[in-house]
Amino acid sequence: MDMYQIESDIRRAxxxxxxxxxxxxxxERCREQVFARSWQLITGAEETVRLPQDCLPFQFMDHFIEExxxxxxxxxxQWHCLSNVCTHRGNILIQHPGRLERGIxxxxxxxxxxxxxxxxxxxxxEGMENFPCxxxxxxxxxxxxxxxxxxxxxxxxxxxxxxxxxxEQKIGFLPVEQFRFDASRSRDYLVKAxxxxxxxxxxxxxxxxxxxxSLAAALDWGAYxxxxxxWGNCQVGIGRGGEDVFxxxxxxxxxxxxxxxxxxWLYPNIMFxxxxxxxxxxxxxxxxxxxxxxxxxxxxxxxxxxxxxxxxDVDLVEREDEAVVELVQRGTRSRFYKQGRFAPKxxxxxxxxHRLLAASLQENRP
Numbered sequence: 001m002d003m004y005q006i007e008s009d010i011r012r013a014x015x016x017x018x019x020x021x022x023x024x025x026x027x028e029r030c031r032e033q034v035f036a037r038s039w040q041l042i043t044g045a046e047e048t049v050r051l052p053q054d055c056l057p058f059q060f061m062d063h064f065i066e067e068x069x070x071x072x073x074x075x076x077x078q079w080h081c082l083s084n085v086c087t088h089r090g091n092i093l094i095q096h097p098g099r100l101e102r103g104i105x106x107x108x109x110x111x112x113x114x115x116x117x118x119x120x121x122x123x124x125x126e127g128m129e130n131f132p133c134x135x136x137x138x139x140x141x142x143x144x145x146x147x148x149x150x151x152x153x154x155x156x157x158x159x160x161x162x163x164x165x166x167x168e169q170k171i172g173f174l175p176v177e178q179f180r181f182d183a184s185r186s187r188d189y190l191v192k193a194x195x196x197x198x199x200x201x202x203x204x205x206x207x208x209x210x211x212x213x214s215l216a217a218a219l220d221w222g223a224y225x226x227x228x229x230x231w232g233n234c235q236v237g238i239g240r241g242g243e244d245v246f247x248x249x250x251x252x253x254x255x256x257x258x259x260x261x262x263x264x265w266l267y268p269n270i271m272f273x274x275x276x277x278x279x280x281x282x283x284x285x286x287x288x289x290x291x292x293x294x295x296x297x298x299x300x301x302x303x304x305x306x307x308x309x310x311x312x313d314v315d316l317v318e319r320e321d322e323a324v325v326e327l328v329q330r331g332t333r334s335r336f337y338k339q340g341r342f343a344p345k346x347x348x349x350x351x352x353x354h355r356l357l358a359a360s361l362q363e364n365r366p
Contacts, residue, residue, distance in 0.1 A: 004358040010342050010351045016358070017339040018332035021194040026361070027289035030196075034268050034360045035065055037157035041270060041283060042071050042081070043295070045150040047181055048097050052077045053115070057084050057094045060154060063293075064286050069141065070094050070104075071150060074115035081143040081152045082117040087136050104138070113138055147176040157360065158231055166229035167264045171274055173249045178301060179278050185298035187315070191322050193329035195269065195286040196357065198294065201325050202282075203265055203349035205235055211320050214313060218244070219260060226349045231356070233349045237261035244276055244308045265349065267356050273314070277305035280314050290329060294318070 003020055007013035020026050040061060048056045055072035059065070068084040070093065082104075084093050091108040094100075103120060104113040111122040117138035125131060144151045144160040146168070151160065191198055201207065205224040209216045223238040239245045239260035246259045264272040271282040278301040285293045296318065300306065307313075331337060342351045 004361045006351070006354045006358045008355065010344050010348060013342055013351055013354075015200075015340045015342065015350070016196070016354050018334070018337045021197055021329065021332045022289065024289055027194075027286070029361050030286065030357075031065060033363060034357065035061060035286070036154045037360070038268055039144070039151045039153045039156060039160055039163055039266075041281075042150040042152055043283070043297070045071050046148040049073055049079075049150075051099075053099045053101065054097075055094055055100050056097045057092075060152070061285055065154070067154060068092055069152065071143070071152070072100060072115055078116075079143055079145070079150070080116055081141040081150075083139040083141070085138075086111055087119070087138065088122065116140075148179075163231045163266055166232065167234070167266070167272060170234060170253075170264075171262060173252060174274065175301070176279065176299075179299035180301075182298045182300045185296075185300070187296055189294045189296070189318055189322060190287075191292045191294055191325055192290060193292060193325045194289055195284050195292040196353075197325050197328055197332070198284055198292050198321075199265070199269065199353055200350050201321055201328070202263075202271060203233070203235075203353055204343075204347045205237075206343055206346035207324065211324050212317055215317055224346075226346075228348060228352050232264060232266040233352055234265075235263040235349065237263065244305065246274075246276055265353075267353070268360075275305070277302050277308075294322075 003017055003026065006016070042056070042058060045056055048054065049071055052073050052075050055070055057068065057070050060067040060069055070082045070084040072080055074080060085091070086093050086106040086108065088106065088109055088111045091106050093104055093106055100115060103115055106112070109122065112120040114120050117140050119132045119136040141152050141154065142156060142160070146164050205221065205226070208219065208224070209221050218240060220238040220240050225236050227234045227236065236254070237260045239258040241258070244260060248255045248257070248259065260275070262274040264274070266272070269284040273280040273282065279299040281297040281299065283295045283297070285295065287293055296314065
């Protein structure tokens with residue numbers, strides 16, 4: 001059986017095999033062929049890089065793809081994302097967020113760079129031939145913005161505009177740029193399971209009435225639906241009644257419906273959960289093949305609507321998800337479990353994820 005073959009017709013398709021979630025080789029393939037080619041959020045850039053010459057050093061993906069990078073605004077207020085490694089001897093250039101009053105200066109041998117990454121100067125260069133050359137500049141990475149959020153990629157497999165467009169079209173009526181980060185409602189969770197199992201769970205509402213009793217009470221499960229996009233999908237949660245739903249503008253595709261939540265997943269690992277009170281942004285970061293960090297970042301728009309409706313207790317829902325996903329991780333180790341089938345109505349998102357993942361992992365196979 002080829003681990004990376006998923007039937008396109010969901011009525012006949014089987015899921016990824018249990019062995020996938022235990023395989024060290026599959027985990028390593030995901031590192032390079034899925035995540036190194038993905039768009040990732042530059043966490044905290046919207047709060048830290050606010051003025052010209054502000055900078056933020058960061059890793060592309062903490063504890064997974066530890067590529068040192070630097071995001072900044074130059075004196076002309078233009079954004080740049082650069083390698084944070086000196087092209088002379090590999091020193092880390094900037095270690096802490098702050099202001100670049102003198103440009104980018106290496107603390108090892110004094111090599112300097114302009115804030116757009118171009119080599120500027122270095123002491124004791126007499127006698128060097130073919131210097132400076134293109135290799136002396138810092139590598140520039142693609143940098144894209146959506147509302148207040150900044151994203152980059154090491155080697156994007158698909159255009160950013162294609163990745164983000166369907167979500168923007170759906171929730172463009174919301175003033176997302178006015179949402180404000182709330183540290184008190186944000187936290188990290190460690191889940192003892194493979195990152196893809198966490199995504200599998202997120203991508204279907206099938207389990208809601210069985211696992212999330214309080215959430216099920218706020219949603220009309222019979223009307224719950226998943227809409228597929230090119231590089232992600234949206235689960236639409238219909239409220240059971242009351243005022244804790246979106247005020248959709250005239251002409252919106254869902255106008256007239258009591259939408260309590262929009263749950264967007266963007267391939268491979270970022271979730272934007274929109275509620276009437278604001279946004280819960282979830283970032284899934286693999287650590288080991290059976291250990292995942294999930295970062296919840298809350299951005300509040302209407303504090304008066306906190307504590308009600310589908311977004312009333314995201315912490316409780318997360319802990320319920322964590323418990324069941326860890327059980328599934330244990331279960332997929334069983335010698336008696338091979339692979340499952342997709343429920344066509346409720347697991348379209350999981351099927352799409354497995355198809356995208358399999359396609360990524362098939363590319364350039366040895």
